[in-house]
Amino acid sequence: MQESFRVRTRKKLEVVDITRGVAAAVLRSAVAEGVCTVFVRHATAAVVINENADPGFRADIVAALDKLFPEGVWEHDKVDDNGAAHLKAAFLGPSESIPVQGGRLLLGTWQGIALVECDGPREREIVVDVRA
Numbered sequence: 510m511q512e513s514f515r516v517r518t519r520k521k522l523e524v525v526d527i528t529r530g531v532a533a534a535v536l537r538s539a540v541a542e543g544v545c546t547v548f549v550r551h552a553t554a555a556v557v558i559n560e561n562a563d564p565g566f567r568a569d570i571v572a573a574l575d576k577l578f579p580e581g582v583w584e585h586d587k588v589d590d591n592g593a594a595h596l597k598a599a600f601l602g603p604s605e606s607i608p609v610q611g612g613r614l615l616l617g618t619w620q621g622i623a624l625v626e627c628d629g630p631r632e633r634e635i636v637v638d639v640r641a
C-alpha cells in the first residue's frame with residue numbers, strides 16, 4: 510500500500526513531527542508484518558527518526574545544521590541561492606525505513622519520525638509505502 514500526505518511548513522528551517530500521519534497510513538495499510546518506508550519528494554527537505562519528546566532537541570537539529578552548513582558560500586548559490594538547504598537535506602537523506610510488527614511501527618519509546626524543512630516555508634509531500 511502506498512499513499513501520501515502533505516505538510517505545510519512555517520519556517521525556513523524547521524523540524525516537524527509526522528509520526529501520527531505515518532502511523533495512520535500503516536494502520537490503513539492493514540499490513541501486519543513488513544516494512545514502512547517514509548520518503549519526502551523534495552531536494553531541500555529530509556526525513557529523520559530521532560528523539561521526539563523534547564522540543565529542545567528539534568531546536569538542536571536546526572542549530573547543528575546551521576553550524577555545519579553556513580549560508581551563501583556554495584557553488585549552487587549561483588543557481589538559485591539555496592546551496593545550504595540542499596546540503597542539509599542531502600546530509601540527512603530523504604527517507605527512512607521502519608519495521609512494522611503487529612500492524613504498528615516498531616519505533617522505540619523515544620523515537621519519532623520528523624520532516625526536516627531546509628528551505629521553507631513550503632508545502633511538502635510525504636510518501637508512505639508499506640509492504641508485507
Ligand code: ZN
Nearest residue numbers: 589591592595
Ligand atoms: Zn536549489
